[in-house]
Amino acid sequence: MGKKRRREEKRSIHPRNKYSDNPPDFALLASLYPSFQSYVFYSPQGKPRIDWKDFNATRELTRVLLLHDHSLTWWIPDGQLCPTVPNRSNYIHWIEDLLSSDTIPREDNVVKGFDIGTGANCIYPLLGASLLGWSFVGTDVTDVALEWAERNVKNNPQISELIEIRKVDFEVKLIDQNINNGEGCLDMSSNTELSTSLSVELCSGENGENKNYHGPPILLGVVKAGEKFDFCMCNPPFFETMEESGLNPNTSCGGTPAEMVCPGGEQAFISRIIQDSVQLKQSFRWYTSMVGKKSSLKSLIAKLREVGVTVVKTTEFVQGQTCRWGIAWSFVPPTKKIISSHVASKNVLTFMLEGIQRQFSAFHVLQSVESFFQASGASCKSNAASFHVDICAAMSHCKEILKNNSSTLKETEWDDESSGSLCLSSTSDDLHFRITVFEQIPGTLLVRGSLKPGESSLPGLLSSIFQQLEDALRKEFFPEKPDSLVMVDPTDALAFRLITNFAIGILVIF
């Protein structure tokens, strides 16, 4: 991994993450743990490496990291999803931030979390308990996950008291769904089918597509009457089919269909969590989930607006060459009033290119990004190893990019925020920003634009330029699909604003 790439990753890692300043040292671990040694090889430059496509190598790395850095004894059977410790720690630290922020009133008791789908690896309860002393209920549906999660807990007696592994009962019947604040009553003993009324239409996606969840209970029917939690967390099955998961050829973190796939994919799964949260309300202070696709994030935010949550927060987790999001919401009345989205400028923007033909890789898109900006006269410096282009655009170049852009101009913030008119010639400062291309899964790329740290731009300028770039890339890579040229629907302006602001952690209170 090049120095620049490492610097990039360091920037994206949570500052309290143990690996933020000290990434795993493969050479040291190999010298300490002979079982790991056989997976480490050296690049021609003498850098220690492992083969990320080798499941055994990634599992052994996770095992020795958990042992060395967290004093945890851990194992999973072949083929189960293998977590990467630095990345999973980011989610834990983000929740820590949510709990300690004064967005909603704090509570100073022992933190109690609920990990939906803890998996055989049980990674979140193990990390949360060992790093922060949190207690957890971790749930799952498969026998192998439940058995190995139990083992991973029992093998760590120093924290085992803090973690309960709970089997999700497929056949639980809700006899009273009105259990706000834990007052309701669940019949856990019944063998009758889960009430079909749980599948109410909360999951219809954009464009009318229905993504209903018909799987086992998630929260309702699993949370017991009267139970209260500070948060729930979830790394959901992201995909609708195993083919869609296409498992990234550059990594082999394993993952069985039960772990990776659910009908309706993550959108249906998280929509059910939202639906359950409407019933459970303040039984949890924060509801959170990871989100794998930006398109899901947008529609989930829209759903949260519909159900009347008091707070939504989002974040971005950059994980090597992929990007994920975190979404959090609450029904607890906020301590703060609305923080206007005007407070923060859009310093980080993203869009997704989904269903791109397989012959086009992140590299092709990167080349097109460079050509797009060069055509306006802006100077570009690309880094193919890190899949980014650094751009320096003078105002004349920005004008050139935006010259055919009257519709975009109407939708961007500068009309709102700079008293109706933007004078591009009013400043002589150049705009310095970076465009990075991430390969999420085969055929799905994420393009991210970010101002250089410490830089600022005229309100809305970066987002307008970015919008033009998205238009151009869609024209180039989806020429036969004129519909996909549709950019941000003005009626969706708020959702767009939320999404483009999430990466800088902006808080939005509906």
Ligand SMILES: C[S@@+](CC[C@H](N)C(=O)[O-])C[C@H]1O[C@@H](n2cnc3c(N)ncnc32)[C@H](O)[C@@H]1O
């Ligand atoms: C992507 S894996 C996440 C595993 C682990 N938390 C991690 O981050 O590596 C999703 C997990 O959710 C479980 N799962 C699927 N449906 C569930 C449900 N209704 N309730 C609880 N767990 C579920 C799967 O069995 C699987 O272990």
